[in-house]
Amino acid sequence: MNQNFDIIIVGGGAAGFFTAINIVEKNPKLKVAILERGKEVLSKVRVSGGGRCNVTHACFEPNELVKFYPRGEKELRGPFHQFCSGDTIEWFEKHGVALKIEADGRMFPVSNSSQTIIDCFLQATNKLGITILTGQSVQSIFKAENFWKIETQNEKYIAEKLILATGSNHKIWELLQTFGHAIVSPVPSLxxxxxxxxxxxxxxxxxxxxxxxxxxxxxxxxxxxxxxxxxxxxxxxxxxxxxxxxxxxxxxxxxxxxxxxxxxxxxxxxxxxxxxxxxxxxxxxxxxxxxxxxxxxxxxxxxxxxxxxxxxxxxxxxxxxxxxxxxxxxxxxxxxxxxxxFKEEFVTAGGINLKEINFKTMESKLHENLYFAGEIVNIDAITGGFNFQNAWTSGFIVANAV
Structure with missing residues (x-):
């Protein structure tokens, strides 16, 4: 039996959740599911920033912010004009999470605990009726005329739009290569x-x-x-x-x-x-x-x-x-x-070639109704909350586009 959704997001991390929440807030009628291969969601958020979650950085000028990205500097300029660090602060405050700025510009929840961010996301997805499916490791992706078919090891899903927010997941990169996408081979970054x-x-x-x-x-x-x-x-x-x-x-x-x-x-x-x-x-x-x-x-x-x-x-x-x-x-x-x-913050440089993405929508230039959010693309930043900001910005843009 196929499970049908309007939109499926693969990857239950920061980018996946942020994208899902923003989509359904803008359009409550849509049926959205998040597929996560692990037993639990948001595990990288939990350990980030030494368990405090370095949500973003207090750099509010898009043209300055892009300078912290060794890969993606040029491409992120437009997106950051749509959703920048100031918007991130506002978004979290609206969702009941106050952030604070530390001396070096890094921003954390006032609670000093990444659990605050996780709770915020879980409450929002729950309230909005977003389906979260764990233990779903994607085995194949198939494109039909006007829908996507996703097979995991034990289920089949169908969706009109597919959003990949899988970070540096080699298997998904390999699947994308069969769809003609070029992958810049990953190397460690921090x-x-x-x-x-x-x-x-x-x-x-x-x-x-x-x-x-x-x-x-x-x-x-x-x-x-x-x-x-x-x-x-x-x-x-x-x-x-x-x-x-x-x-x-x-x-x-x-x-x-x-x-x-x-x-x-x-x-x-x-x-x-x-x-x-x-x-x-x-x-x-x-x-x-x-x-x-x-x-x-x-x-x-x-x-x-x-x-x-x-x-x-x-x-x-x-x-x-x-x-x-x-x-x-x-x-x-x-x-x-x-x-x-460096600590547990393992970041890789590599991912989908930036030339194959429309940065106004984060949609694939090769396939309609296929979108990307977060670190799956060849964008990475130095430490200090910048990798999360890329996740929020790309997720926001995808949500606007779909």
Missing amino acids: FTFNIKDTRIKELPGVAANVTVTVKDTKLTSTGPLLITHWGMSGPAILKLSAWGARILFDKNYQFTIYVNWLNDLDVEDTEKILKDLKQEHAKKAVSKKSPFEFPNRLWESLVLASGIESETKWADLSKIQLQNLVHQLTNATFQVNGKST
Whole structure:
């Protein structure tokens, strides 16, 4: 027996739920179902943002917001003019969820719990009569004249319109290829760098504002860097991993980075500062206190790496030692040997080729009545609530279109 619906949404995650709720709110007569392959829905929402759910980011200008998307920057400009972060805040408030802005711009529910978002979605789907079917792993999709037929391992469904919100589900991507869609092969996007180096071995937890560059590439990023037990993390590193997802994949995650611990100071400026310090603090030990805005422990480590012993006084610094110190401060070289997943927020770069989607409606350019929402397309962002914003915006646009 076929189960008939007006619209079927495959994928019970953030994008799937947001799309379903917005569709039925705009048109209560429609019969809508969400098919989810897992036992429970919204599981990624539950763990996101350390269990607090980083709903969006306090960047309210569409032309600024698009800059956080290594893939999708150009394509999202139009959609963000239709539904941006401000609209997200308003939408959630209307649905009884107040959001707050943290110092770094990330936005969370005031409750500090992702459960608030899950409850909001479940209550809305319940109230609107949206059917939620779990344990439904799609095996095949068939296109007839004016409807779609979807087969799972134990059921058959028919719908006039089909919306895919399956994130980075390889099986669905393979099915789409049989429909002529091109898939940009997925590679990891948000990850930290594995580095074994005596200079940072004893410094887990130390952070500094830096500029990091990947050798032999145009990849560079500024911001906080965090030293970890396995190497380096923090926004500066995560940004590099997102923008360089393809390049670093091709290098098999074996590459060299240059770190400028002084962020924007160049060699000449740094040399001048150190020479002034040599005059001013002639009698003091070089390693004693960091003259820059980063922790003493890091300063001591860089002084040592420059071949300067812990008791050496500023007055006794040789020209070579001073040059070494300048180099360690502005252009320290580190070998990266592999990557680690950033928290549990596994994001992939890859998905449906953006040229095959109409971004005014999120409809496939190849097949009528086939729509996409969320990470199934080749769009991804850096960490900070941007991947969720893409889910809300694309879901809203699909809902308007259908």
